[in-house]
Amino acid sequence: MKVWVYGDDVNTDSLFPGKYTYTCSTPEEIRPHLLEDLDPDFARRVRPGDIILAGRNFGCGSSREQPALGLKSAGLQAVVAAGFSRIFYRAALNQGLLLIECPEAVGAYREGDPVEIDPEKGKIRVGDRTFTFPEMPPEMMRIVRAGGLLPFTREKLKARDADALSPSIE
Amino acid sequence: MSGTSMTFAQKILARRSGKCFVRPGEIVMIGPDHLLTHDNTAAIIGKIEKELDRYGVINRDLPVIVLDHVTPAAAEENARQHQRIREFVRRFQLPHFFDVGEGICHQLVVEKGLALPGQVIVGSDSHTCSYGAVNAFSTGIDRTEAAALMLTGETWLKVPETIRIELTGKLRFPVSAKDLILQIIGELGADGANYRSVEFHGRVGTLSMSDRFTMANMGVEMGAKNAVFPFDEVTGQYFESIGAGLEENHPVWADSNAEYERTETFDMDRCGLVVALPHQVDRVQPVKEAAGTPVQQCLIGTCTNGRIEDLQAAARILKGKKVASTTRLLILPASRSVMREAVRTGIAGILLEAGATILPPGCGPCLGAHQGVLAPGERCISTANRNFRGRMGCKEAFIYLAGPATVAASAVTGTITDPGEVL
Numbered sequence: 001m002k003v004w005v006y007g008d009d010v011n012t013d014s015l016f017p018g019k020y021t022y023t024c025s026t027p028e029e030i031r032p033h034l035l036e037d038l039d040p041d042f043a044r045r046v047r048p049g050d051i052i053l054a055g056r057n058f059g060c061g062s063s064r065e066q067p068a069l070g071l072k073s074a075g076l077q078a079v080v081a082a083g084f085s086r087i088f089y090r091a092a093l094n095q096g097l098l099l100i101e102c103p104e105a106v107g108a109y110r111e112g113d114p115v116e117i118d119p120e121k122g123k124i125r126v127g128d129r130t131f132t133f134p135e136m137p138p139e140m141m142r143i144v145r146a147g148g149l150l151p152f153t154r155e156k157l158k159a160r161d162a163d164a165l166s167p168s169i170e
Numbered sequence: 171m172s173g174t175s176m177t178f179a180q181k182i183l184a185r186r187s188g189k190c191f192v193r194p195g196e197i198v199m200i201g202p203d204h205l206l207t208h209d210n211t212a213a214i215i216g217k218i219e220k221e222l223d224r225y226g227v228i229n230r231d232l233p234v235i236v237l238d239h240v241t242p243a244a245a246e247e248n249a250r251q252h253q254r255i256r257e258f259v260r261r262f263q264l265p266h267f268f269d270v271g272e273g274i275c276h277q278l279v280v281e282k283g284l285a286l287p288g289q290v291i292v293g294s295d296s297h298t299c300s301y302g303a304v305n306a307f308s309t310g311i312d313r314t315e316a317a318a319l320m321l322t323g324e325t326w327l328k329v330p331e332t333i334r335i336e337l338t339g340k341l342r343f344p345v346s347a348k349d350l351i352l353q354i355i356g357e358l359g360a361d362g363a364n365y366r367s368v369e370f371h372g373r374v375g376t377l378s379m380s381d382r383f384t385m386a387n388m389g390v391e392m393g394a395k396n397a398v399f400p401f402d403e404v405t406g407q408y409f410e411s412i413g414a415g416l417e418e419n420h421p422v423w424a425d426s427n428a429e430y431e432r433t434e435t436f437d438m439d440r441c442g443l444v445v446a447l448p449h450q451v452d453r454v455q456p457v458k459e460a461a462g463t464p465v466q467q468c469l470i471g472t473c474t475n476g477r478i479e480d481l482q483a484a485a486r487i488l489k490g491k492k493v494a495s496t497t498r499l500l501i502l503p504a505s506r507s508v509m510r511e512a513v514r515t516g517i518a519g520i521l522l523e524a525g526a527t528i529l530p531p532g533c534g535p536c537l538g539a540h541q542g543v544l545a546p547g548e549r550c551i552s553t554a555n556r557n558f559r560g561r562m563g564c565k566e567a568f569i570y571l572a573g574p575a576t577v578a579a580s581a582v583t584g585t586i587t588d589p590g591e592v593l
Contacts, residue, residue, distance in 0.1 A: 009360055009450060013558040017565070018537040022240050023247050025213040037565040057361035060393065061558060062537075063296040064210075065312035085393055086365050087296055091312035139197045139326050150217060153318040157225060 001049045001077070003115050004042060008055035012088070014038040015059065015067035024066065027073030034070045048075025051115050053106055055081065059088025065095070072097040078117055080124065082106045093140055094149035100124060105131045175425035177332040178398050179367035182307045182422045186290050194331045201324045204266070204284055205232050206293030207316050208275045209239040212251035214294065215258050217317045227262045228323035234266040234284055234293075235259060236275035241532045243270075244540035273505025273531040276300040276473040280383065281505055283414030287401045287421035292316075292325065297473055297555065302368075302386035302398035303379060304405055305421050309396050330367040330395045331431040332424075333358075337372035339439030344575035344589040346483065347381035348475055348553060350441050351388040352571065356454030358434065364393030366431065369424060373438065374399055379408040380479040387474050388555055391451040443588060445551070446571035449559040457576055460586045464496065467550040468581040470574050471502025471529070472536045475553035478511045480574040485520040487578035487589055493525035494584030500542050501526045502534045526581075538563030551580045 012018075014037055016030065024030050035042040052071070058081040059067060068091040071079065079092070082103035092099050098119055105124045109115070113127035124131050136144065146152035176184065180192050187198035207214055211233075215222060227233065235255060243249035252270065259267045268278050276297055279285050287305035292298065294316040301308035311325070319325055341350060355362070368389055374382070382399045389397025399405070401421030409416050443457040470476075470484050481503065493499045501521055503509040509531055512518040518528060529535075535542030536554045543563035544550055550562060550569050557569035570586065579589040 011558045013556075013560045017560050019539050019543075019560075019563045021537065022209050022251065022539060023245070025216070037560040057364065057393065060360055061296065061556060063294055063298075063310040063312055065314055068312065069314075083361060083364065085361065086395055087310050087312065087390075090315065094312055094314040094318075137197055137328075149314050149318050153321060154221065157221065157321065 001051065002045070002047065004039070004046070004050060004052045005109070006038065006052065006054040009057045009060055010038065010054050012059060012061035012064055012067055016064065016070060018062065018064070021064050021066065027069060030066045030070035031074055034074065046074050046076065049077050051077050051117070052079045053081070053109055053115070054079065055106065056083040058084050060085035063087045063091070065091040068092040068095045068097055080105055080115070093143060096144055096148035100133050102131055102133045175427045175429070177367065177424045177428040177430065178369055178422055179307065179330050179332055179396065180428070181424065182288065182290065183327060183329050185422070192329045194329050196329045197326050198329060199324055199326055200290055202292045202319070203289040204234045204279070204291045205316060205319045206234045206236070206275055206279060206291065206295065206298055208236050208295060209248070209251060210294055210313055211235050211255045211258065214313050214317045214320070217314065218321060221321050225321055227264065227320050230262060230264055231266070232323055233264050233320065234279055235264065236268045236272065236278055237270045238274050238532045239537065240539045241270040242530065271506060271530055271532070273508070274473045274476065274533055276387065277476065277504035277508070280304055281412060281507060283409070283412055286414070286416065286419050287405065288419060292319065296390045297387050299389040299394060299396050300383055300387040300473065302389065302396050303382035304408070305399060305401040307396050307398065310390060330365055332367040332369055332428070333363055334369050334371055334430040334433040336433055336435040337370060337374060337438055338435065339437045340373065340376045341381070341438045341441060344483065344573070344593070345441055345443055346573035346575060347377060347384045348573035349444050350436065350438060351385040352444050352446050352454050353441055354436055355388065355392045355452050356444070358392050360391065360450060360452040361393045363389070366394055368394045368397040370397070370399050375402055375404060376438070377404070378479060379404060380477040383477065384474055391555055443573065443576055445576065445586060446557055448557055448568040448570065451555070451557060451571065457572065457586065457588045460570065461588060463586040464549065464584060465551045465570070465580055465586060466497055466548040467542065467544060468497055468499045468577050469502065469535060469542065469550060469552040469554060470499070470577050471504065471534065472554040473504055474555045475574050476502055476504030476508060478508050478517070480553065481508070481512050481517050481521070483574040484578040485517045487575055487592060488524040488526070488582065489520050491524055491582050491592065493581045496584035497581055499524070499526040499581040500535065501528045503528070503531045505531050535562055537561070551577050551586060553577050
């Protein structure tokens with residue numbers, strides 16, 4: 001498991017260049033271009049279970065969802081950052097990608113430190129120190145548990161169908 | 171402090187979720203008045219093909235679809251997407267569709283009266299926050315959420331904390347609303363308003379609708395969820411000018427004793443000309459300090475500064491002058507009606523005489539897909555909203571952001587120039 005470390009204000013153009021926004025939409029098309037202008041090694045060497053550790057305002061800029069979709073499909077375990085930009089936070093949640101906002105954990109990291117995350121308990125271990133992060137509100141947890149917003153929406157629509165079919169009691 | 175006083179964001183989200191009062195941090199379910207999507211509509215509907223077959227679009231009036239990002243199509247792939255979007259629009263008989271050449275989505279939503287005071291609009295584009303200019307609550311979302319909204323018509327929003335920006339004084343040409351908002355972003359930082367609502371108070375009556383559009387548009391560049399102006403005489407006159415009826419309209423504004431996270435005051439009398447240096451919008455510096463930097467491309471337009479007032483400011487500088495041989499000037503009107511007005515008033519003629527290239531209304535080179543991509547080592551001064559590395563298609567190029575007068579003056583000399591020097 002590798003920890004990829006980046007600084008503040010990693011924007012959406014760094015995560016996925018805008019020039020591909022209308023030619024790459026599927027995970028297969030997106031993955032080769034992930035972090036292309038920021039770290040050309042990333043797309044080739046990222047492996048399932050890896051973690052990104054970054055500073056403030058991660059994901060700022062465009063509303064394009066390729067960064068969130070691509071990172072999720074590359075099997076990234078989580079992005080741990082001192083802060084996330086709002087639209088990226090929402091996009092990641094909608095893909096079921098785990099984001100951990102924990103400036104203390106980011107500040108404590110030294111090169112080579114092992115990082116372990118326990119999302120259920122809300123704990124992250126960096127080297128020999130453990131930090132806690134707050135639980136998501138239930139409205140958002142339901143989306144993550146369903147595996148993202150589209151599976152969540154499909155469940156909701158099916159439940160409506162079932163309600164419509166069940167005989168009404170009068 | 172009263173226990174029931176609310177900010178704009180609290181009030182509008184309370185009203186729309188059927189509650190009397192909501193507090194920051196609370197999550198509410200809302201059904202927006204419109205959902206904006208653009209060229210990305212093809213990818214959005216691609217995610218929900220089966221569901222669309224079965225359930226259709228929840229409400230024909232909900233989607234506003236504009237082809238603007240890569241228009242006219244630069245490659246077969248773009249053309250196929252546009253074709254697919256047109257078929258979708260026909261199949262579900264969606265009334266709010268604007269095809270290639272009509273203009274940039276944000277400009278059209280406002281110009282066509284699709285964003286009204288007190289409405290809630292979400293869109294799969296980060297600059298959806300622009301409609302705060304007309305007192306709407308509007309914010310950006312991702313494609314997946316837009317797909318879900320097409321089917322269900324509702325989503326959740328977290329009630330944001332609010333930053334109150336108090337404006338004093340008055341802007342004077344060639345200083346523009348763009349200089350003011352860049353200065354505000356420079357002070358607050360690129361994440362200074364992250365997750366927050368931003369309200370503009372004070373002497374907002376001195377700002378035109380075009381100025382307000384520029385400022386609300388840039389809200390997201392400081393991370394804001396939305397950025398909003400009050401409804402006033404200027405707003406009323408604007409709606410009259412576009413012929414949009416406001417009979418059922420309900421403007422919303424903060425209570426006078428609403429609680430703010432903080433208040434920042436900016437004096438427009440003391441606002442000078444500024445540029446944002448590569449590659450961050452909050453690296454703001456006076457034009458005088460960056461003056462003399464050679465630029466190989468100058469861009470005036472985009473959803474941030476592509477209105478007739480912006481082209482007029484450029485024409486004031488460029489009248490009777492020529493674009494320097496060491497640079498090129500691109501003009502990108504925000505809509506067909508802006509272009510028509512520029513032709514009617516002679517502004518287009520002045521710009522062409524000076525040696526400018528006028529591009530079709532749309533997003534053009536702003537996102538680096540076509541129509542003005544930069545080469546390695548080149549510098550561009552632009553009225554757009556973002557100067558991230560790689561934004562204009564080349565990661566080894568440099569983008570400076572400024573107001574229209576500064577960009578026009580820089581086109582005359584081929585270097586970053588204070589408009590006062592060439593007037």
